[in-house]
Amino acid sequence: MPKQAISSSVIRRLPRYHRFLTELEQRKVIRISSKELSAQMGLTASQIRQDLNCFGGFGQQGYGYNVSALREEIGRILGVNNRCRTILIGTGNLGRAIAMHVNFQQRGCELIGLFDSNPTVAGRDLAGMPIHHTDTLDGFCRMEKPVMAVLCIPRDNAPQMAEHLVSLGIRAFWNFSHADLILSDPDILIENVYLEDSLSTLAYGLNQ
Amino acid sequence: MPKQAISSSVIRRLPRYHRFLTELEQRKVIRISSKELSAQMGLTASQIRQDLNCFGGFGQQGYGYNVSALREEIGRILGVNNRCRTILIGTGNLGRAIAMHVNFQQRGCELIGLFDSNPTVAGRDLAGMPIHHTDTLDGFCRMEKPVMAVLCIPRDNAPQMAEHLVSLGIRAFWNFSHADLILSDPDILIENVYLEDSLSTLAYGLNQ
DNA sequence: TAGATTGTTAATCGATTAACAATC
């Protein structure tokens, strides 16, 4: 555990390091220097060394880094071996795709429940799990104690749903609902995902 | 058009400004000061004024900004009224969800073709369009001249497919394929979307 | 030991914030 808070710029680079190291390991690469890795990833060796040293000295002078040991360390920092209990609310197009396409386990999460407010959808199966009606959310959370929620609901419902989920013990939101979630409790983690904003930056670039 | 290249930090904030201004306009708000807007968006008034002044003086001293005029200007900068011709490759879970869920038109893009390499999928309809077999890609591009491609294909196929699409005239990639796209031509625009990396930062936060 | 490469400090760069003169 780091002594000092790590900047979010650094944390957001960790999954990418992990990805490259996983691939190197699969290719049976044993050791790598910050210089080699930087060339492959398109960043500077300095940055890699700075980033890694936020968490401790994982390398060895004159040698570099051991690929599997480093991958292991970064995985541990990211908590990839955890099983953070997660529910998903809203099984429209996007909700279904996320439930089926996203590998939650690989990221230290476990999808334990799916919910939808539409009674005709409730009861159906998705990603090997039944979809529950949102009416049963309170009881489910009391029993199963999820800590993370994926929000794939319409934007107008999101703030209210989020506050309710906080009262049921949710500590983190992966929010796809097209609304900037701003909650009263500052300790709750929020990742607002705006897929379309990323599309807009491409459209901007094409105009120039 | 800006004289000097605008930093990507600024450009990435534009869609969010646009979103907030759209909502203000819907709420019949006529004018807003950078101070009021900053309070609503959770950033500083200075930053808003700096950002907007990259593109020109849209405000008026002593008054603030006219909501619809400013929204219009930002929309124009982002090219929301364009119809950038876009194809989508790969109609698995994620590809289907993107085709149906993402509002391309709102972001200045138009989805004009869907492709899949699986012959049993080709011919089916999705989002009101037929899915073509990837074998027909070359002819389609020569006829229809798309400039953007959404990649929802497996990671191993992505680099090769991307290079091929560049040769067919594609200038921008919205890449969901779990591979860091790095192309030989530096003028090609790439947005690598790593949904799962965003999940990892949440998992990290919960561990602290 | 000599060569290589880290960990870490110092320098640079860019982005954000503050301040204020210009002006509506």
Add this chain to the structure above:
DNA sequence: TAGATTGTTAATCGATTAACAATC
């Protein structure tokens, strides 16, 4: 005119890069 708020310059802050002593 007086008050408000921009546009813009200057100051600050944080992140990235460079440099190098420590050390394997």
